[in-house]
Amino acid sequence: MKTKFLSNILLTLIWVFLTGEYNLNNFLFGFVLSFVILWILSGVEDQGKLKYFKIVPRVISFIFFFIWELTKANIQVAYEVITPKFNMKPGIVALPLDAKTDLEITLLANLITLTPGTLALDVSSDRSVLYVHGMYVEDRKEFVEDIKQGFEKRLLEILR
Amino acid sequence: MRTIILKSASSYLLPVLLLFSVFILLRGHYLPGGGFVGGLVAAIAFVLDAFSNGLDKTKSVLKFHPGFLMPLGLLIAFFSGISPIIFTDMPLMTGLWAENPIPVIGYIGSALFFDLGVYLVVIGASLTIIFTISESA
Amino acid sequence: MLGAVLLGLLFSFFLVFAGSYFKGRLAVLSSLVPISLFVYFLTYIPDIAQGEIIYENYEWIPSFGVNLSFTLDGLALLFALMITGVGSLVFLYTSAYLKNHKYLDRFYGYLSLFMAAMLGLVLSDNLMSLFIFWELTSISSFYLIGFNNDKADSRKSALIALGITGIGGLLLLGGAVLLGDVAGTYRISEMLAMRDVISDSPHYLLILLLIFGAAFTKSAQFPFHFWLPGAMKAPTPVSTYLHSATMVKAGVYLLFRMSPVLSGGDIWHTILIAVGAITMVYSAIHIIFRTDLKGILAYSTISALGILVFLIGIGTQAALIAAAVFIVVHALYKASLFLITGIIDHETGTRDVTQLSGLRKVLMPVAIAGFIAALISGGVPPTLGFIGKDLIYESTLHYADSAILLTGLAIITKILLFYGGFVAGVKPFMGKLPEKFSKLHLPSPLMWVPPLIMTLAGIVFGVFPGLIESAFAKPIAMTQAINYEEFHLKLWHGFTTILGLSAITITAGTVLYFTIKPKHSLENFIAKFDVVAPKDLLIKLSEGFALFSRFWTNSFQTGYLRHYLSIIVGFLTLLLGYLIFSDFSLNIDVSTLADLTIYEISILIMLLLGVLYVVFTKSRLAAVAATGVVGLSFSLLFLFYSAPDLAMTQFSVDTLTVILFVLVLYKLPKYLKLSDSKLRIKHRILSISFGTLITLLILRVLNEPKNTEISEYYADYAYKLAHGKNIVNVILVDFRGIDTMIEISVLIVAALGVFGLLKLRLKTRDKK
Amino acid sequence: MEIILAIITGVLYASGVYMIMRRSMVKLILGIILLGNGVNLLIFLLGRITKGEPPIIDSAEKVLEGVYADPVPQALILTAIVISFGLQAFAIILVKRTYKVLKTDDLDQLNTTDEDS
Amino acid sequence: MTDILVYITSGLGAVFVLLAAIGTLRMPDQYLRISVNTKAATLGVGLLLTAAALFFLETSVTTRVIAVIIFIFITAPVGAHLIGRTSYFIGNALWGKSVTDDLKDKYNKITHELKGHEEKKENEDETKSKS
Amino acid sequence: MTNDIIILPLVVHLFFSILLMFFWNKVNFQKIVSVVGNAVALGVAIWVFIFVYNNGTYIVESGNWSAPFGIVFVGDMLAVTLVLLTAIAGFAVSIFSTISVIKARLRFGYFSVFHFLLLGLNGAFLTGDIFNLYVWFEIIIISSFVLISIGGEKNQLEGAVKYFALNFFASMIFLTALGVLYGLVGTLNMADISLKIAEVENRTLVEISAVLFLVGFGIKSAIFPLYFWLPASYHTPPSAVSAIFAGLLTKVGVYALIRVFALIYGGDSFLTILLLTLAILTIFSGGVGAIIQNNIKKVFMYFIICHIGFMIGGLALYTEIAMAGVIFYLIHDIIIKTNLFLMSGLIYRIKTTTNMKKLGGLYANYPKLSLLMAIPLFSLIGIPPLSGYWPKISLFLASFNAEEYWLFGALVFGSLITLIVIAKLWSEVFWKDQPQLDFPKKFIYFNQLRFGQKFTFIFPVAFLTFVTLYIGFGAEHIQQLSQRIATELMNNELYINAVLKQ
Amino acid sequence: MNVHDFLYYIILPILSISSLLVFVRFFKGPSIVDRVVALDLLITIGIGIIAIYSILSNKPTFLDISLVLALIAFLGTVAFAYYLEKRNKND
Ligand code: NA
C-alpha cells in the first residue's frame, strides 16, 4: 500500500518533469494518470523499498564515483581504439555475487556494463555468479576484487 | 528470456513508458505525437514486458485483454465521430469543443476523444498481433 | 395475341408445379392448349383474307424501344396455324409416344414453352421482342434435344445445337440493334417506310450479314447445317415439331419478314440465292447416302430450307408465293414422315431403312399416310405438293438472266427430294415383311391419326388451292411483295413448260427410287468426306480452340506469383516508358545539390546502401536488420525535411515490423538460392527500368507548378477552427478524420486476421 | 537535393519490385516493405520538400506563416504507413502460417490453385 | 557561458560517439565491440543531449533531456547484456588473444540454464585461502 | 439525421462491426446480430436510394469542412445505387453465412470482418475524396485478406499469398498515382481535381497518372493482363466469402475506374485506345479461361474476368449509351455473380464437390432447385429477357456507333462463350447422371438438414434470383436508372457543382 | 564561429562520419550480432544527431522523437536477442 503510494507519487513527479508544467493542476492530473496506470498494472510487484534520507548522500557520492570510473575507463578505451596496436587482454570472468535481489544485481550489472572495458554478460541461473567480459583481465583476481570492492560494495551500501 | 537483468529493468520501465505514451498522446494536437505514436509506445512497453517476464505475466498485468481494447477504442472514436450527428445538427466528425481550454490538455474536444480511440485501438491491435504470434511461436 | 403467347408460357410454369398430375392418362389433356390456340387462330382467317392486319401493342421497356408489339398478317397467321396445328398433332402423338415416361410432364413443359416462344416470334412486330422469343426457342429446344439427358450423345447434340443457334442469336441481336438504330425504330411495320434509308445506310451490308448469320444458323443453311442431323437425337416429336415444321423455319420466317425491309440491294438476292442453292443441292445429294430414316429426313429438311431461302432470295412475288405454299407443303409431308418414322422406330426399334420392309402388312394406316406423304413430297398431283413445285419452277424460270441455271438446280433438288420422300414414306412398307416384325400391331390411334390427318390435308389443299390462296398466299403477297399483282393458285395450268419440268422431275425421281437402294456402303463412302465436312471442320476448330485456350490460359496463369508480377510490372513499365519518352524532356535543377549537407549525404548513403543490402544479402536476418537501417534513415530524413510526426511513426512502425519478422522468422528455413540466373537478370533489367521511369516521372512532376490552396487553408484555420497547432495531427483527427477512423479499422481487422490465422485450427471434418 | 531523392525513390521502387519477384516469401515481404517506403518517399517528394520548417504553429501564434512544409502529404503518408503496417503484419503472419502448413518458403511451390481441377 | 558549455559538451559528445564508431569498426571480436560501443555511445549521446539542454535552458527541455538520458542509461547496458549473451549462445568465439573464458560449457545447450554454483565455491575457496 | 443520410450505411456497418467484436465468442448471437445489421443496412440503403432518387445528388461534408478542404461524401445516383446493391448482396450473403460458414470461423470474428468489408465497399462508393478512396480500398482488401485466409488450409493460403501480393502492389501503384496527382494539382477532392487538372499544361503527366490509376484499379478489377490473382484465389475461400468477393470486390475496382475516368480523365484518346484493347483482351482471356475449367467455381471466376471486360469496353467507348450499358451491366453483374457463388456453395453442400466431372444428376434429384438455379445461369448468359441481356443492347449499339467492331466481336465472343460454357455446365452438373462419389464421412448433407436450415441455404439464392428477375423483367426501371447515371457521369459538371457548391 | 556554425560544421559532420563508420561494420558483419549492435549504435547516433538538429532548427520538441527512438531501439535489440536465443534453442 505504502509502496504503491510512493510509486504513484514518483510517477506523478516524472509526469510533471516530462510535461515541464509545474503547477497544481498538472500535478493532480499526473497523479490520477499514474494511479490509473498503476491500477492497470496492479500485478507488478514492487521491489523498491526506498529509505530516502539515508540513501541520498550515498547516492551522490556514488554518482561521483561512477563518473570518475566512467571517465577513467573511457580514456583507456579511447586510447585503445585510436592507437593502431591492441594492448588488451580480454576475457570472460566469473564474478561471485554478494548482490542478491533483482534490483541489486541489475544495477550492478548495468553499472559494470556502462563502465568502459567491462561488459556484464549474464547472471547464472542461481544468481550466484555474474559473468563479466573485461578488456583488461591481466590478473583475474584483481579484476574481480576491483569490481567487488568498488561498485558492488558501494552499491550495496546504498541499497541495503 | 530468462534474464534477471532485463526482467527487473523492464518492470521499472513499464509504468514510465506508459506515462510517456499518454504524454505523447495528449500533446499530439499541438506538437508531434498523437494517438498513433502514443499507442505504439504503450504497446511497445507491454511487448518489452512480455519479452522479459513472459507473456502470461504481462497478460495478467494488463487489466483488459488487448482484444477488448480494439472495439473499445474504435467505439470511442466512432462516438466522437457521430456525436455531432446525435447531439447537434452537424455532419459527422464535426469538431465539438469545450468553450475554454483546460490546463495540461488544452482544449477539450471531440478530436481529443477521437485520438484517445486511436490510441486504444493501436495498443489493442499491436498487442493482439504480437501476443498472438508469441503464443503460437 | 399476348394471351396466346402467354398461354403456353403459363402452362409450362404450371407444369413445373403441377406436373405430376399430367403424367399417364391425363397427359393427353395437354393437347387442349395447342388445339384451343389453333382454333383461336383459325377464327382470324376471314379477317386476314380480307387483307386486314391486326396490331396489338403493350409497353414493356420503352427505354430500349422494346415493347410487346404483335401483328397478325398473312405470314404470321400461316406460321401461327402451322405452329399450333402441327403442335396439336404432336402433343397428341406425344401422349402415346412417351406414355409412361418418367418425365413426360417436363417434356410437355418444354414443348409448350417452345410453342409459346415460337408463336411470340412469328407474331412479334418488334424486332427486339422477336429476338427475345427467338432466343427462347433456342433455349427450349436445348432442353428438348437434350431431353434424354442421361445419354452423352443427346447432351452433346443439345450443346452443338445451342452453340450454333447461340451464335445466330447474338448476330441477330447485333443486327436488330443496328437496324433499330438506323431505322429509328424496332417495329418492323414502321421499318417498311425506312426501306431506302436502310439500304443507303453505311451499315447496310453489316446489317444484312448479321441478319443472314442469324437466319442461316437457325435454318441450318450451309455451312451451318450440320447441327440439324445431330439434333435428331431428340425424341421424334421434337424432330417433327422443331426440326421440320417450326423452329428451323424461324430463320426462313425472319428473312421472309424482313425481305420488304431489306431486299433493297442486289447483295440481298445474290447471297440468299447462292446460299439457298448450295444448301438445297448439297443436302439433297446427301439423301442418297443415308440409311437412317431420320438422317434422310434431316437432310431433306435442310434441302427444303435451302429451297425456301433460295426462293426468298429470288424475291419476286411468284417466288414469295411459292415459298409460302412450299412452307405449308413441307410442314405437312415432313411432319408426317417424321411421325411415321417415329411409329416405325417405336414399334420395330430400328430406323435403318435397309432393315425395314413390308410393314404395310402390320401398320396399314401408317403406310397410307406414308404413301400420301411421299406423293406430296414428290409433287405428284393432285396434292398441294404439285402446286408447290410448279410455283417454284415458275419463279425460277422467270428470274432474270440465270433462269436456266436456277431452274436446273431446282429440278435436281426436287428429283432428289422425290427420291427421299419415297425412301422414307414408301420403302419401309413395301416388299416382304421380315419374320421378326410379324408380331407387330398398330399402336394407339393417337400416334397414327395425326400423320394421316396431315397428309389428307395435303390432298384437300391440293384439290382446293383456293383455301391456301385466300387465307395465306394473297395476304402474304400483299404484305411481303414489293409490287403486288393479282394471281390465282391452280392445280392445272394446261400444258406448259412447267408441266413438262414436273413430268421430268417425277419420272426421274421414280427411276432413281427403283435404281438406287439405300445401302450401308453408300453411307460409308460419304463418311470418307467427313474430314472436309463443315461439322468435322468445326469440331476440329473447336478442339484447336480448346487447345489454344489451354495454351493461352496456362501461359498467363502459370501459378507463379513472380510471373504474374513480372507481367504486371512489365506492362506498367511499357506504358510508363511509352508516355515518358513520347515527349521526353528533363530539366534537372542541379543547383539544389549545393544545399546538401553532410548529414543529409551520410543519411542518404546509408539509406541507399541499406536498401541495396536488403536486396543482395544472403542472410535473411541481416536483411531484416538492414530494413531497420532503412527505417532509421527514413526517420531522420523525415525529421530533416520537416516531418517530425512522420519520423516518429515511420521509425516505430518499422521497428515493430522488424520485431514481428523476428518473432516469425526463426521457424523459417534459410534463404535458398532459388531462381535461375537468367530469370534474375531479366527481373533486374525489368526492375531497373521500372525504377528509372519512376525517377524520371518524379523529376518531371517536380518541374510543374503546384497548387497550395489546400495547405494554406489548413495553415490558416488549423488553430482558429480546429483548435490544434500540429497541423498534421489536426488533419489526421479533424480535417481528414475519416481516413484515420478507417485506418485504425484496418489495424483492427489486421489484428483479427492475425489472431484468426494463428489460433484457428480447423478440424478435418469441418474443412470446407 | 530532389534529384537525389528521386533517384533513391527509383531505387526503392526497383528494389521493392525486384524483391517481390523472388521465390522466397521472406523476400516478398521485404520487397513489400521497400516498395511501401518508396511510395511514401514519392508522395513526400511530390508534395515538395521543405527543410526544417515543420507544419506546427508556434505556441505564440495562431496561424502558420512564412515557409512551412505542406502538411497534407505528411498526413497522407502517416495514414499510409499505418495501413501498410497492418497489411505487413498480416502478411508476415500469412507467411508464417503458410510455411507451417506447406513447409516451404518457396513461392514456386504455391501453384496448385492455378491448376485446373 | 552556456555557449562554452555547449561547445564543450557537444564536442566531447561527438568525440565519444566517434570513438564508439571507430571502436565498433576496429575491435576484433563481438564482445569487445559491444563493450566499446555501449559506453562510448551512451556517454557521447548523453553529452550531446546535455548540450541541447544547456542550449535551450528551459525546464521542460531539461527534464525531457534528463528523461532521455536516464532512459538510455538504463536500456543501453541491458541491451548490451542481452546481445552479449546471445552472441555467446550462437557461438561467436572470443578474440584469439583473450586470456580467459569462464563461461565455457556453463550454458545448458537446451534450456540455456547457466551454471554458476561450482564456480562460486571455487572462488570462495580462493578468497578464503588468500585471506 | 437526414443531414447525414448519405453516410448512414457507413454508420450502420461500423456500428455493427464494433458491436460484434464485443461479443466475440457468442456465435449464435453474432449470427442474429449480423443478419439484423444487414437487414438494417438494406433498409437504410433503400432509404438513401429513394432519398437521392427524389432529391438528386446529396453531399455530406465530414467535420463540417467544406470541399475541397475536408473529406466529402457524395451520394450521386451511381454511388447510392451501388450502396443499394451492396446491401442486397450483403444481406443475402450474411444469411447464407449463418448456415454455410463453419462455427470455428464464426468464432474468429467472421461477421465483424464481414461488416468491415461492407463498410469499406460503401465507403468507397460514397467518398468524394481520392485519398479517402484509397483508405476505403485498404479496409476492403485487409478484410478480404482475412476472410480469404482465416482457418486457411493449403489452397486458401496459396491463394491468399498471391491475392495479397498482387493487391498490395495494386495499392502501391494507386498511391503512386495519387502522389503524382497531388504533385500536379495539390488537392485530393475528386471534383476539385477534375477542375484543376484541366489547368495542368503537361498532359503527358496527366496521362501517366491515369495509366497508374488504370493499373492500380485494373489489378483490383481483374482486367487483362492484371487479373492473375483472381482465378488463383477466389475459389478457395468458403462460398459465402467467394460470393461477396465475386459480386462486389472486382466491381469496386470497376467503379473506381468509372468514377475516376468519368470525372477526371474523360475522353482522353490514348486512354480510350488502351482501355479498348484491354477490354477486348480481358473478354478474350476470361472466355478462353472459362472454357477449359472443370471446377464450377473456377468457371465462374473466369466469367468474372470476361464480364469485367464488357464493362471496361463500355467505359472505353465513353458515350452516354455505352455508359448506360456499363451501369446496367454492373447492376446485373453484382447480383448475379454473388448468386452464382452462393449457388456453388449450395451445390457443394449437396454433392460435396464443385468439380463438374464428379457432379451430376442434380436435375433429377432436385428439379425445382435446379430450375431456380437455372434462372441466374440464364441471366448470366443473357437469355432475353433476363437481366444479362439488356445491357448488351446498349453495348452493342455503342460499339456500332463508335465503329469499334473489334469490341463488338469481343462482346459476341464473350457472350457466346458464356452460353456454351454454361450450357456445358448445365449438361454436366444437372443433366449427367451422378458419377460415383467417394463421400467424406461425417459430412452433413443437404438432405439431412432440418427444414429451417434448408430454408436458410435456399433463401439467399432465391432472394437474389428474385432480384435478378426484377432486373430482367423490370428492365425499364433499371434502364432509366442507368441512363440517368450515365447522364450524370457524362456531364461531370453536375457532380463538380454539387460538391464544390458552385 | 558561433554555436550554430560549430554544431553545423563540426559536430554534425563528425556524427555523420561516425554513422557511416558504424554502417561499415553493419556491412561487414560478420555475425548477426555485429549487425544488431551496429544498428543499435546507429540509432544511438541518430539520437545524438536529433539532439544537435533540434538546436540548429530551434525546435526542442524534436527531442521527444529521440526518446521514441531510444525506446524502440532498445526493443529492437531485445527482439533480436530473443530471436537468436530461441532459434539457437530450437536447433
Ligand atoms: Na589500441
Ligand code: NA
Ligand atoms: Na471536426
